[in-house]
Amino acid sequence: MSVTKRLEILDLIPELRQQLNLSQKQFAVRLGVSFKTVNRWENGHTVPSRIAIRLIE
Template sequence: MTPTTLQIPELIRTLRKRLNLSQEKFAARLGVSFQTVNRWEKGRAVPSPMAIKLIELQLRQMGERGADLLEAYFSDGG
């Protein structure tokens, strides 16, 4: 399962804040532009499938700090 279009802004913002990163630094970590992250957070654009995979990877690398977000946004329910 992947996050829905309506969930993406909240997911991106929450993840970025947990990592204590600005939009610029979060963008650099994912290999996208600041404007791209800004558009994701405002709901004006959605991440590509590759960017979604990178976001999921960031959550997995966080361990317990990202476990609830993984469950909420990426769980397949079983």
């Protein structure tokens, strides 16, 4: 994954979550992932898998 694409995804997740007025925990439940996973995405420690990206879309 290119750096640009990674940055776009990392910016998109908290923005989308805030637009939906969801906590990280609520967002995680909707996607079927753990709170820790969403937290790591937003902090830039990991990026979502292709499957998770499709769910986010």
